[in-house]
Amino acid sequence: MSILSIKSKRRTLILAGFIAFWVIAALWTVNKFNPEFWKDGYSYYKDAQAFLEKNDLEAARNSIRKARTRDAKTSGYLVFEGSICEKLGLPDEAAQAYSQALALAPNDPEAGLGLARILLAQGKTQEAATILSQLAATDLDTSILERRAGILAQYGEHVRAMADYERLLAGDPDNAGYLRGYSASAMAVKDWNSAQKTLSKLLSVSPDAALSDWARGQLVIALRAVGKTAEAYALLTAAPQATNATMRAQLAMELELFSEAMPLLEQLIKTDPGNADVANQLGTALRALGRLDEAYTLFSAFPDAGNLRPRAELALQLEKFDEAAKLYLQLTRTESAAVLDREKLAYALDRAAQNNNQALAPVVSSSTAVAPAAPVATAAGTIPDPLPGDAAAEKEYKALIASEQASEETKLRYSWLLMRAKRYAEAYDLARNLQHLTERPEELELAANAAFLAGKYAEAAPLLESAATRQPQNTIFLRNLADAYDALKQPSQAARTLDRLLELEPRNREARLKLAGLLARAGDKRRAEDLYRRLLDDEPENTRLVDELATLYEAQGRHTAAIAVLSKAPPSVLADPNLIFRLARLYTWIKDYPAAIRWYTRFLAATGIPAAQRAQAGMALAGAYLETGDLAAAQKQLQTLRAAVSTSPELLLLAARTAMESKQPQQAVTILERLASLRPLNAQETQWLAGQYRLIGNKHKALALYEKAMTAGWLTAANSLEALGDLRFDAGQFTAALTAFQQAEKDNTVGRLALKLARAADKAGNKALAKAAYDRFLAGNPDDPELLLETARYGINSGNYAQALNLYEKVVAQKGSKGLLLELAQANLAAKRFAMAESWAQQAVQAGEGGFKATLALVQALHLQGKISEADKLLRENKQAIMAHPEGRQWLGYVAVARDRQLEAYDIFNDLAKTDEGDPGKMWLWRGIAATRRGDYARARESFDKARQYGASVPQTAIDQ
Amino acid sequence: MLKILKRKKNTGSCSSKRFFDCEDKPRRIKARFFSFLTIIIGLFYLYWVYAAVNREHAIAATLFLLAEIACWGLFCFATIGLWRLRFKSPEGLPGDGSFSVDIFIPTYSEPLQYLTTTLRAASRIEYAGAIERYVLDDAGRSEVETLAMSLGFHYLSRPKSKQPNANAKAGNLNFGLRQTHGDLVLVLDADQIAQPNMLNALIGYMRFEKVAFVQSKQSYLTQEGDPFYNKSQVFYDIVQLGMDNNDMAISSGTGVLYRREALESIGGFVEWNIVEDLTTSYTLHAHGWKSFYFPHALSRGLAPTSIGGVYQQRGQWALDTMRIFIWDNPFFKKGLNLLARIQYSTVALSYICSAFLFPFFYLIPIWSYVTGYTILTRPEGEFLVIRAIYFIAMIIATHYLCYKQQPGKQFRMLAGLFPIYMSGIVRAFFYPIGKKPGYCPNNATLGCSLASKSKQPLMAILPQVVILLLNLIMPFISLFFGLCEPRIIAANILISAIAIWSMSQVVWAALFPGDWEPEEDPDNVYSLD
Secondary structure, X not given: OOOOOHHHHHHHHHHHHHHHHHHHHHHHHHHHHOOOOOOOHHHHHHHHHHXXXXXXXXXXXXXXXXXXXXXXXXXXXXXXXXXXXXXXXXXXXXXXXXXXXXXHOOOOHHHHHXXXXXXXXXXXXXXXXXXXXXXXXXXXXXXXXXXXXXXXXXXXXXXXXXHXXXXXXXXXXXXXXXXXXXXXXXXXXXXXXXXXXXXXHHHHHOOOHHHHHHHHHHHHHHHHHOOOHHHHHHHHHXXXXXXXXXXXXXXXXXXXXXXXXXXXXXXXXXXXXXXXXXXXXXXXXXXXXXXXXXXXXXXXXXXXXHHHHHHHHHHHHOOOHHHHHHHHHHHHOOOOOOHHHHHHHHHHHHHHHXXXXXXXXXXXXXXXOOOOOOOOOOOHHHOOOOOOOHHHHHHHHHXXXXXXXXXXXHHHHHHHHHHHOOOHXXXXXXXXXXXXXXOOHHHHHHHHHHHHHOOOHHHHHHHHHHHHHHOOOOHHHHHHHHHHHHHOOOHHHHHHHHHHHHHHOOOOHHHHHHHHHHXXXXXXXXXXXXXXXXXXXXXXXXXXXXXXXXXXXXXXXXHHHHHHHHHOOOHHHHOOHHHHHHHHHHHHHOOOHHHHHHHHHHHHHOOOOOHHHHXXXXXXXXXXXXXXXXXXXXXXXXXXOOHHXXXXXXXXXXXXXXXXXXXXXXXXXXXHHHHHHHOOOOHHHHHHHHHHHHHOOXXXXXXXXXXXXXXXXXXXXXXXXXXXXXXXXXXXXXXXXXXXXXXHHOOOOOOHHHHHHHHHHHHHOOHHHHHHHHHHHHHOOOOOHHHHHHHHHHHHHOOOHXXXXXXXXXHHHHHOOOOOHHHHHHHHHHOOOHHHHHXXXXXXHHHOOOOHHHHHHHHHHHHHOOOHHHHHHHHXXXXXXXXXXXXXXXXXXXXXXXXXOHHHXXXXXXXXXXXXXXXXXXXXXXXXXXXXXXXXXXXXXXXXXXXXXXXXXXXXXXXXX | OHHHHHOOOOOOOOXXXXXXXXXXXXXXXXXXXXXXXXXXXXXXXXXXXXXXXXXXXXXXXXXXXXXXXXXXXXXXXXXXXXXXXXXXXXXXXXXXXXXXXXXXXXXXXXXXXXXXXXXXXXXXXXXXXXXXXXXXXXXXXXXXXXXXXXXXXXXXXXXXXXXXXXXXXXXXXXXXXXXXXXXXXXXXXXXXXXXXXXXXXXXXXXXXXXXXXXXXXXXXXXXXXXXXXXOOHHHHHHHHHHHHHOOEOOOOXXXXXXXXXXXXXXXXXXOOOOOHHHHHHHHHHHOOOEEEEEEEEEEXXXXXXXHHHHHHHHHHHHHHXXXXXXXXXXXXXXXXXXXXXXXXXXXXXXXXXXXXXXXXXXXXXXXXXXXXXXXXXXXXXXXXXXXXXXXXXXXXXXHHHOOXXXXXXXXXXXXXXXXXXXXXXXXXXXXXXXXXXXXXXXXXXXXXXXXXXXOOHHHHOHHHHHHHHHHHHHHHHHHHHOOOOHHHHHHHHHHHHHHHHHHHHHHHHHHOOOOOOHHHOHHHHOOOO
């Protein structure tokens, strides 16, 4: 419900009043600052127009000034103000208004015209021109347009001036003044075509000779500018005058009409002998006409910057390299220097250096030079030594190449320079990028040799192949090519290349020997062997030949043949320790260990053998001793090598094997552990170490290693698996042990392994498997009484009483019954042969074997035969001893039930049930039976319920009772 | 409401059998006419704004256009929601006592003085059928237990039952729900003094089987003139009646009679939101249940008396409403009809407008004063005329839609509380369903971690004061320093006046909350037996 209190209403009223007051105050302040603030510029403009219509200029000016105060961005208000100021005779104020308008709207024609009008009236033509140039021509009359065109042309606005002249010429096409103005502006902006047209028109319409001469001169310029030199020359030749002789000579030169230019130039130089320009042109003409010496002499007579290039070129052409170098050096320091000049400078320096060096040390040059600068060499041997003057040339070459402007010729020349300096890699890097590498022989030869000498065989091979193809008689290419292929591990290619070489030089022994080696590596063993044999026939004492032939046999696995080659070698050859070592090794390989020991011993006796090779031989010797079974010698040799502390896995392995063979498991373990610290052990080594651990009694580690090997899938041998099974069995891992034994058993189904399997299966709870295994074991007719006893006990436990008792008989037959009496009694009890049980128990009691258990067994045997009173009597006689054991009390209870001493039985079973000893379910059951027989049904029910809770099965008969 | 009821019945051509429907017809016709007119004018205005916005200031122009569209949309939604109101007789609808009723009074930390009065009043509630009264004490206070037992209430407490004190009031109510078996559950806040006829007035509406709850009007003790607009007449006397017309009244959490069957059909009071009443209503409606509103106060209680308390309460409402809007949006909520979707969205939209759009409007003049720019390219006078027509039409329409229920004051409160709404909306994005924000009950005596309660009033309303002062001063500064054209300043002065008017409500109330009338003074009311 809306209830406004008085206070609340008052509060609202105060607030509303305050806000109203504030609004009024704010608006009043705004109006104070800016009277009539609600009026905009347009309103004032309308007022000004109204005043103007009434011719009240002052009022109109005031209104329009208010308009632009309101809206300073509308140029129209300013133009309007400017026009009013003009009418009021206030040009400065008008100009200011127009200027402001133009600042806002630069293309406002009214503002521009107005301002220009005032500026022209004030004589400020330049400012006016600027203003006018910004106006559209369509708004201007002819006189203004003519004046504007003139002013624009005068102040360099030629394009705008041409536009204005075009509009003027449209109205008066033959006006010479317009034509002259137009053509002058066209010439100024290099609009040659427009200039040509108007100048031609001017020549045709102008009666003024001076104007015609001017037009002709301008036309020649225009024609030359568009490349119509011939027309220009023709125009001048048609009106030859002394004043245009120079121009004619120049045009003749440009048109390469040297024969026409020369008389003109000779005439000109006669009239002005010191005119260097004419002299230079004449020199150019002479040069063009093939008169080089005269041209060079003439140029040299007027040495200036203008003829520097032709002088340099002529010096180079005339092979004046020193002078050419100097001239080109000057030229390259000028602004007009071109890349070609720098290249020629480099070339000149290069040639000058070579010339100077030739004077000091003549260079061997073989092949024909394609360029005078290139001292072509077809192979490394023919490349001249670096020249002392090469540095200057190289500097220039490098600069050119760095600028990426060097021509191919320059690169080629620089490559040769680098080759001379034996900087083959650099030379190749430069040469391989030459544009015509595969087309120009000199480039190909250079690149091939550079690559080969730089060791870039992969790059060299195809280049050498091409070069060899181009120059098939050049054996150096073939030799280098073979070496390149050899270096690239392409022996077949290398061999084929050497075959090509040997076709040219059949007696080249070096090539044949190299070919044999290459054939061997290429797999052509037969041909290699044949070649080696033939070479060896010629040089039997050539160690290298013997070595390589033996190597060839070794590579083929023909160790005996290799031994034959080495052993038949002359003593001088066999003095080489390397060959002795190889011979020893070969004997090792064919398992002739005594011979190997002999040659290794001889090798080790030699001096100057590297330590590493000596160690290798020593180890091999120890291995040979081991193989021959001479463990002492092997141990001694290994001690010499300090094998036990070695870091060589091979040596440690040898030492471990020796230790194992010598039955020293602890030492073997130490060595194998050291080996394991150096690298992971493989399958064999792991099993070795596991076995050695087992031998020294460290079953835990042995099992861990066997498990590791098993996981890795290394354990495949039956003995290893059996060892694993044993270790697992010892560790109480019966199921795992069983698995191992099963894997190990496979075909070996009888004997010791079957017994182990049976034990493991028994322990693992797999009775059926255990029984089957025991049966397999027994099938082997074992005679060990302990094993028979174990099997008998298993038979009892597994319910196979007949077999068990039979085995017991065998055991008793072998070792007598001493110590087994109680066990025999219990076994017969289990087999329900109570009479025999009584007999054995009686003997046990008499022999004092088994203590109360023997008595109890006797009680049981008697009780179970129905000899209750005897059993009862025996129990009573031994009550104290029997009652000390739950088992005894239990039997006392049974007998009590049988003897109908139900209260006693009840108490016994009651105690046994509550102590939770033995089988509580059974005790509760018997407690119930005793209670039932006593007629105590409440306790009987309680007992049976309890028995059921413990999982005991309560026979209905017991309940019925 | 009283004023409406006091109007003489104009039976004229009205044949409606609804209570007070014919008397309301003239207002309704005017409201509809002016609302429709406003919507049409608004459309024209929006088109004009679209054509006139200054595209050189694209961001400001776009925001301005969007803000105007949102305001227009909010008005459309409100018009739909208030298209017709449903009134009810103060006597209510008599019942026969066939329902068994449980009265729940959840408490956590309310002063014992208030609780004593509340329990006494609740113990006097009359009802012919079976009735059980329960105090649900989430603080496990022994003195409350003693008090409850002494007044014949059952005392239930989660802490004393070794149950986790989770999910605030909703969790507490659900705990009570599980311990009781009444057909209906009347929930009263711990400070709500109920009238003895409360149940008898409401229970008759429960004969309609699909009605999940009946919400009675809330009445609060406020300072003179209700400076914080705690009575919320627009909501309790208009909006709820509009929702009731669609059988979609919203529960206010107290003075509400729930049907147990309905609550159990949705698994009890909804716990994922702090404002369990709105969320539970929302869920019940989505499950096809209906709800009624009884537009006469049957209880009255406490409301925030300081700007800190108002911030806490309204901020919580805004946060939870926006959590629903963002994470369980009405337009994607399965089971709601279109009207319900619009009604629930209107609540959220009003918060969005209050938080962002109204302040934006009040910042526009300041922006113009400082930069000299205008959002519109058309002459200012043209804008003022068109906007004024639209504005006046909207005021008239709102006047009739919320007839005599101080819609202007409601608007000023919404506009003035923009910082807390802004905070609530932003926070809502960080609290999805399953991640509940902290909560502080109204008028609690226990320490509350929310900083807003401990803020000095001036600090709490600093943003509003800044906007107010800037609008007040900036026209002069801009004028003196030539920052803006006088014409633009003059046009914006009128907008600034509206901004000052809007901000002044909260600023004044925060700084000068006023005195208590003796009959509204809690010290008096809660000391009565």
